[in-house]
Amino acid sequence: MPILSTNDPAITSLKGIHVYHAGISNCSMRVRLALEEKGLKWVSHEINLGKQENIQPWYLAINPKGLVPAIVHDGVTVTESDDILAYLEEQFPQPALVPADxxxxxxxxxxxxxxxxxxxxxxxxxxxxxxxxxxxxxxxxxxxxxxxxxxxxxxxxxxxxxxxxxxxxxxxxxxxxxxxxxxxxxxxxxxxxxxxxxxxxxxxxxxxxxxxxxxxxxxxxxxxxxxxxxxxxxxxxxxxxxxxxxxxxxxWALRIAIKLKRAFAGLKSVGQHAQTKT
The missing domain is CATH 1.20.1050.10 (Glutathione S-transferase Yfyf (Class Pi); Chain A, domain 2)
Structure with a gap:
């Protein structure tokens, strides 16, 4: 389990569960679901991936891979969604999310x-x-x-x-x-x-x-x-x-936008192919 060591007081001084996540990231969703299923209180730190906040020095100090999610629990940093869920199950076993059988x-x-x-x-x-x-x-x-x-x-x-x-x-x-x-x-x-x-x-x-x-x-x-x-x-x-x-x-609006983008990409590809042939 990648529990990361740091001497950074900005991280080690954190109390409670702090979650560094992105809204529609499926790995972030897993961690948020586990926290809510277990009824745990947590502090949100939403990372704007579009603005590359995940590779800013302050976040790389938390997770050197620059990935979301990561959690800091009473100064202990855990990364990777599967390892975070394993950590939460170990620290907060009830209600269990891993079957006893x-x-x-x-x-x-x-x-x-x-x-x-x-x-x-x-x-x-x-x-x-x-x-x-x-x-x-x-x-x-x-x-x-x-x-x-x-x-x-x-x-x-x-x-x-x-x-x-x-x-x-x-x-x-x-x-x-x-x-x-x-x-x-x-x-x-x-x-x-x-x-x-x-x-x-x-x-x-x-x-x-x-x-x-x-x-x-x-x-x-x-x-x-x-x-x-x-x-x-x-x-x-x-x-x-x-x-x-x-x-x-x-x-539905997002899907229409994606369809338009696909159509434009197809037209662009046809145009590039025609230019290549000429």
Whole structure:
């Protein structure tokens, strides 16, 4: 578990749970959901990723990788959403989000690990590829590459500047569809992904569903998943963890904007191809 050591009094002097997060970041959503499910009080520090606040010196002192979320609990810093959830479960075991039954616990870990493993190679690739959007400006990329030790992330952001191919986006879509096929099978006859109670499995996958749905992923083939998501929305944790941090732009308006951007990108590609031929 990456508990980071620091002598910075601005960090070590913090009392209570301080959460450094971004609104629609699925990893941030997981941590907020876990905190709310456990009924814990926390202090919000929202990080503006668009303004590159995550790679400013003050935040790199908290998380040298420049990633959200991170928490500081009574001066102790923990990073990475999976490790933060493990830390919260250890420090605040009730109500439990990891089943007591070892078989169910292993199943919950499997679902969580699957969500984490798909974050860059499937979820982020499909989202940014579908939006035809770069994750960073060219002017910011070199600085990001200098301060970001995670080479996979650097490679992903460089790729987003070049533009994801249709093959990249389709491969990501298929990977996502396969995961939701598995969820559909499970949820067709169960209220939760594991056992008969909320767990880290549900917390891992609800943010994926929200982010993908916001961008326009087609969940029509997954009625059981959609019903599960509706049940999740009724939980007391949903509003303070999710609704309060979502963009004020309605989902339908965002999807129209994305469709227009896709159409423009297609026209631009045709124009560039025509210029190349002439």
């Amino acid at each position: 070892p078989i169910l616990a292993a199943q919950a870990d499997m679902w969580f690990d699957l969500a984490v493993s798909m974050h860059i190679r499937a979820i982020k690739t499909w989202v940014y590829g579908s939006m035809h959007g770069a994750t960073k400006k060219k002017s910011d990329m070199e600085h990001y590459a200098d301060v970001q030790p995670d080479k996979e992330l650097v490679a992903f952001h460089r790729k987003s500047l070049e533009g994801f191919s249709n093959a990249d986006v389709e491969a990501a879509r298929k990977m996502i569809a396969e995961a939701f096929d598995k969820m559909e099978l499970r949820l067709a006859n169960h209220d939760y992904l594991v056992g008969d109670a909320q767990s880290i499995a549900d917390i891992a996958w609800l943010p994926q569903y929200i982010v993908l749905g916001t961008i326009g992923f087609d969940f029509t083939p997954y009625p059981a998943v959609r019903a599960w998501a509706k049940r999740q929305e009724q939980r007391p944790s949903y509003k303070p963890a999710i609704t309060n941090w979502m963009p004020r732009v309605p989902g």
